[in-house]
Amino acid sequence: MTTAAYLALGAVLFAVGAVGAVIRTSATGRLVGVELMVAAATLTFAASGVGFRELDGQMAALVAIVVAAAQAIVGYALVSRVRRPE
Amino acid sequence: MSVDQIVVGIAGAVCIAGAVTAVAHRDPRTAGVALAGVLLGLAVLYAGLAAPAVAAAVIVVALFSTLPFVVHLTVATSRATSRVHASDRPRVTGVALVLGATLLALLAVAIALGEVPVNVSVRSADGYDLAALGDLLAGRAAVAAGGSLVVLLAALITARAARHDRRSLR
Numbered sequence: 001m002t003t004a005a006y007l008a009l010g011a012v013l014f015a016v017g018a019v020g021a022v023i024r025t026s027a028t029g030r031l032v033g034v035e036l037m038v039a040a041a042t043l044t045f046a047a048s049g050v051g052f053r054e055l056d057g058q059m060a061a062l063v064a065i066v067v068a069a070a071q072a073i074v075g076y077a078l079v080s081r082v083r084r085p086e
Numbered sequence: 087m088s089v090d091q092i093v094v095g096i097a098g099a100v101c102i103a104g105a106v107t108a109v110a111h112r113d114p115r116t117a118g119v120a121l122a123g124v125l126l127g128l129a130v131l132y133a134g135l136a137a138p139a140v141a142a143a144v145i146v147v148a149l150f151s152t153l154p155f156v157v158h159l160t161v162a163t164s165r166a167t168s169r170v171h172a173s174d175r176p177r178v179t180g181v182a183l184v185l186g187a188t189l190l191a192l193l194a195v196a197i198a199l200g201e202v203p204v205n206v207s208v209r210s211a212d213g214y215d216l217a218a219l220g221d222l223l224a225g226r227a228a229v230a231a232g233g234s235l236v237v238l239l240a241a242l243i244t245a246r247a248a249r250h251d252r253r254s255l256r
Contacts, residue, residue, distance in 0.1 A: 023109075026114075028118075066235065
């Protein structure tokens with residue numbers, strides 16, 4: 001198994017997420033699309049790091065995961081606040 | 087075909103199927119469950135990439151960020167109908183799409199020029215150096231790691247404030 005498979009999978013996931021972020025009209029759907037795009041970018045970071053035999057890719061992936069978690073927390077809190085009756 | 091290839095192939099198929107389901111399904115609970123499946127599939131892929139620290143981080147995000155939202159939506163939608171309206175932001179989405187496509191094109195050009203090695207075996211020859219990753223996070227990447235943690239802390243405070251504000255409105 002080489003890094004090419006991981007890069008291809010990352011490209012497919014990014015494309016699916018981008019399409020979802022464009023075609024979906026709900027806030028939750030667009031949030032899921034953006035999450036998929038961030039996950040694909042993270043996979044590309046990690047695979048590239050393995051390709052270069054450096055740990056910088058994994059470090060960038062970890063930072064991206066933490067930022068994606070923060071984005072998910074804020075986004076889901078906003079969506080839940082809109083969905084709930086006051 | 088080795089066991090590693092079979093596991094990575096199944097995890098990749100789960101990721102693609104989950105991503106398509108998350109995007110195509112209109113029910114937010116189904117989309118959330120599919121997104122959690124994608125994250126868990128990615129964790130398996132990271133383990134195959136000899137990156138267990140990244141895999142553990144993805145599992146933590148899936149368990150503590152995505153799945154609670156699915157449970158929350160399951161409770162919320164049984165008590166109230168959705169009042170989310172379609173957001174009309176085609177310009178922002180278009181800019182994001184152009185930026186993403188540009189980055190993808192740059193990566194494709196870099197691969198075509200041979201700048202990104204794509205035919206490297208992911209099997210690690212010398213094991214996983216967790217201490218080196220820790221040194222990197224505490225040294226050269228300390229600013230990035232600290233900044234991301236500050237962003238995460240701010241997000242937690244914001245989410246808690248939004249929840250507290252909603253309770254005070256009742």
